[in-house]
Amino acid sequence: MDYQELFPVPVEWLQDVDRSMARTVADWADAEVIAGRLEHKEDYDALLLPAMRKLLVDIGLQSMLWPEEMGGGGLGTPDAAMTLAAVIEQVGRADSGIAFVLANTFALQSAFAIEPYKNEALLEHMAPVVCGKDPVIASLILPSYSKDPDAAAFYGLPYQAAAKRDADGWLLSARDARPQCSGAGAYAFGVACAGESDEPMLVLVAPHLRGFSTGEPFKKTGLAASINADITMDGVRAADAQVLLQGTTRMRGMLAWYYTLCAAACSGALLATYDIIKEWGDTRVIKGKGQVFKENPLVASLLGEIGGKMAMGRLLTFNAARLLSAPNLYGPAGSPPVATAATAAFKLAARGAMEAMDNTMELMASAGYATEWNLERYWRDVKTLESCVLPETVAQTDLARHYFDLKEL
Amino acid sequence: MRTIDDFTRPLEYLAPVDKHLGDIVRAWAEREVMPYRRQYDEDWEAHRLIEPAFRSLMGELGFQRMLFPEDVGGWGFGHSGYTATIACRAFEEIARADSGMAVAFGVLFWPLVMICNEPHVNRRLCEELAPMFCDTTAPCFAANAMTEPQGGADIENMEIVGGSTIETTAVLDGDEWVINGHKLWPTNSGGVADLFGVVCTTKAGSRDLDDFAFIFVPAKNPGCTQSGPYQKAGMAADKNGDIWFEDCRVPSWYRAHGPGLDAMYFKEVISFGNMGSTAFVVGALMNVYEILKDFCTEQTYRGKPLKENDDIAGVLADFARDIDICRILAYQCARMIDRPDLYGERWSDEIVAKGRGYKYFACDRAVEDLKKAMNIMGAHGSDRLWDVEKHWRDVKIVQLWMGGKQLCQMEVARWFYECETL
Incomplete structure (x- = not known):
């Protein structure tokens, strides 16, 4: 399927490496996931984990931002935003859960593996693992609602973890903190918390550290590729070197990468949705009127809505990635215009994706919610992603803060 | 403190038994369903957890008897003047706990509506079928076998297609109907239903609604087979599958009412x-x-x-x-x-x-x-x-x-x- 022909994005922003990697990942998607999902459905061990291993290790996605001399792909510049958008979109076409896990992994990596914030010591320290033979995924523990009204907060949204200054670093505490993904399988977590003077910071925490414990995996709507579980930290010690970023601008920059990559995951799910409804519309006949399904005017009106949202979601995603890839033109990722645009792109792409999938399910009726037709898994995934990544009202306030210069919220 | 009972409903419409029955169903839902419903998704195929809850509501509490006349063992709601209002209350209470269960319960009555509701009670069929539902404490399900592979929901679109898309046929052979066809997706199929109300045609391709037939077929009849359930995004309590009728014979009077009706x-x-x-x-x-x-x-x-x-x-x-x-x-x-x-x-x-x-x-x-x-x-x-x-x-x-x-x-x-x- 030539998606560029259908839902074009500005090609001048894509480099050869982006196209090449997207092609490679598209082949992976068809061979390793789509071909096996009728048989294995969403089985983690039989389908998703082997596919992730191929993608992350054999194709080398997990190390693409690492310097070549360390065994990585050498793509640690802001240009990687376009590469990642193109790649994660194709991953999302195969499985939006895997795409979501990658969005977490690369958002965390963006804090220390992308110029101008490259942390050479940390890259070197992690290189043997990230450039090694086992899949390495990461997760974020971001601010969320809390039962404690006095908890330190990032723009009103409480941090899930508290940090206390220790002699040569920090002591982190959290009770049943909810990671964005993969609480039970991540190699590393980026834990958001308040540092000195309540400045936001992101701390790299590994699950083998003393005081770190993982709860039982919990069940959720979708995202089967993410085995998630709540995290408790009882005085987990983190050295200063584990602090990946400090300050509001840097935190917002990391979040801008995260939101953009999550938008790409949604865009990928929409491409898959397109493939499914295209086949349905082409082949289904409304027998009573002898009419090909898509040629019915009411059906066509909904198909038009669906197609429009697909086109817009894709455009928004690649535009947000472009903003991140060209800080010389648009400013740093954490600057209010870029960060806000990334937030808006994600919220609109996710909402558009949900609406398009809801409409697609309406057109397919019972086939829409039957697992056999595969649509419902994307629908569950994108809804999970939409609600997990950023609560709606928090996002709305973030947007209003920038666009309308809010002073108090 | 505000509760769900503060949501409005027109009080003058309610049945005299509304509170009594509503309380029973709510207590059942809170006791038998809500503590277990998080495990229902994994129970979609076996119904090990779901079936006992149905047994309790439908068989032991007896709600599957609601529509049948009292003299055949039912509760007589079919001539109460409150059939739908009572059902509405029961449905919302069940769906508060689990919509799939509410759907399966509700659809049990679809075929029965055809014969138990005034003013079109079919006494003979009521007497024939009542024991399945009224003389047992086991859950007994019925299903409306309607949707077909080739036309999907078009069958429901009777105003336009007039039954012409129905490919399941019923041919009268002496004093028996011989039914052949393939149905998809009915609620309570997938091996659950004991009784089907089958939408079929007595003349394939006909737009004459006299040829539209609704015929009861016990699931155990020779020639009637069911697939296992489909897996779907939710509603594990509602099983759906394929049903095949191959030279499946039932008495001629198993047709609900006859041509046109x-x-x-x-x-x-x-x-x-x-x-x-x-x-x-x-x-x-x-x-x-x-x-x-x-x-x-x-x-x-x-x-x-x-x-x-x-x-x-x-x-x-x-x-x-x-x-x-x-x-x-x-x-x-x-x-x-x-x-x-x-x-x-x-x-x-x-x-x-x-x-x-x-x-x-x-x-x-x-x-x-x-x-x-x-x-x-x-x-x-x-x-x-x-x-x-x-x-x-x-x-x-x-x-x-x-x-x-x-x-x-x-x-x-x-x-x-x-x-x-x-």
Whole structure:
């Protein structure tokens, strides 16, 4: 399927490496996931984990931002935003859960593996693992609602973890903190918390550290590729070197990468949705009127809505990635215009994706919610992603803060 | 303290037994379903957890007898004048716990509506079939075998296709009907149903509604086979599968009413389905109201409970408003079915069209509201520990079943705007 022909994005922003990697990942998607999902459905061990291993290790996605001399792909510049958008979109076409896990992994990596914030010591320290033979995924523990009204907060949204200054670093505490993904399988977590003077910071925490414990995996709507579980930290010690970023601008920059990559995951799910409804519309006949399904005017009106949202979601995603890839033109990722645009792109792409999938399910009726037709898994995934990544009202306030210069919220 | 009982319903419509039956079903749901429902998704095939809850409600409490006349062992609701209103209350209480269970329970009555409801009671068939439901404490399910592989929901689109797309045939051979055909997706298929009401034609390709036949077929009859259930996004308690009829024979008097009447009364089933769907989503929404209220009271944002934030309160207000409106609609729909003397026959195009409108309005609102509820709850919205995501998945299915939204739109447009070619 030539998606560029259908839902074009500005090609001048894509480099050869982006196209090449997207092609490679598209082949992976068809061979390793789509071909096996009728048989294995969403089985983690039989389908998703082997596919992730191929993608992350054999194709080398997990190390693409690492310097070549360390065994990585050498793509640690802001240009990687376009590469990642193109790649994660194709991953999302195969499985939006895997795409979501990658969005977490690369958002965390963006804090220390992308110029101008490259942390050479940390890259070197992690290189043997990230450039090694086992899949390495990461997760974020971001601010969320809390039962404690006095908890330190990032723009009103409480941090899930508290940090206390220790002699040569920090002591982190959290009770049943909810990671964005993969609480039970991540190699590393980026834990958001308040540092000195309540400045936001992101701390790299590994699950083998003393005081770190993982709860039982919990069940959720979708995202089967993410085995998630709540995290408790009882005085987990983190050295200063584990602090990946400090300050509001840097935190917002990391979040801008995260939101953009999550938008790409949604865009990928929409491409898959397109493939499914295209086949349905082409082949289904409304027998009573002898009419090909898509040629019915009411059906066509909904198909038009669906197609429009697909086109817009894709455009928004690649535009947000472009903003991140060209800080010389648009400013740093954490600057209010870029960060806000990334937030808006994600919220609109996710909402558009949900609406398009809801409409697609309406057109397919019972086939829409039957697992056999595969649509419902994307629908569950994108809804999970939409609600997990950023609560709606928090996002709305973030947007209003920038666009309308809010002073108090 | 506000509870779900503060949502409005027209009190003057309620049956005298409303409170009594409602209390029984609510207690059953809280005891037998709500503690276990989070495990239902994994129980979609075996029904090890689901079946005992059905047994308790339908067999032991006896709700599967509701429609049958008293003298054959039933409760006589079919001539109570409150059939739909009572059903509405039961449906919302069951759906508050599990919409899939409410759907399976509701559809049990679809074929029975054809023969147990005044003014078209088929006494002989009531007497014949009542023991299956009334002389047992085991759950007994019925299913409406309607949708077919080639036409899907087109079969329901009788105004336009006039039954011409039905490929399941019934041929009279002496004093028996011989049925052949393939059905898909009926609620309570997948090995569950003991009795099918089969939509078929006595003359393939005919648009004459005299050829539309509704014939009862016990599931154990030779020539009737069922597949296992399909796996789907939600509603594990409602099994759906394929049914094949191969030279399946039943007595000639197993046809519900006969030429013309089968097609006419069949539309009453659609009316009950519309009312039921509206009640299902109201029940689900009411449960999410309870959950949201707890969540938004406990969790804080900007240093205060979520519900005390104006922006979140606005969304919560919309949610409560929609429940209030949809609940009134559900009972209005039931009232219109119960009082043909005031509103016209329940199988009339008007009642069917208006019911379709209520159904898709309530479903559309519910789907949107549940999406917003999940968004408010952030990372917990999609967490199965809160049950909101379950209701979201189930309600989406309620929105799509019975032919989906576009069929509803066409029926509404056809009646209100007197469209002639749609």
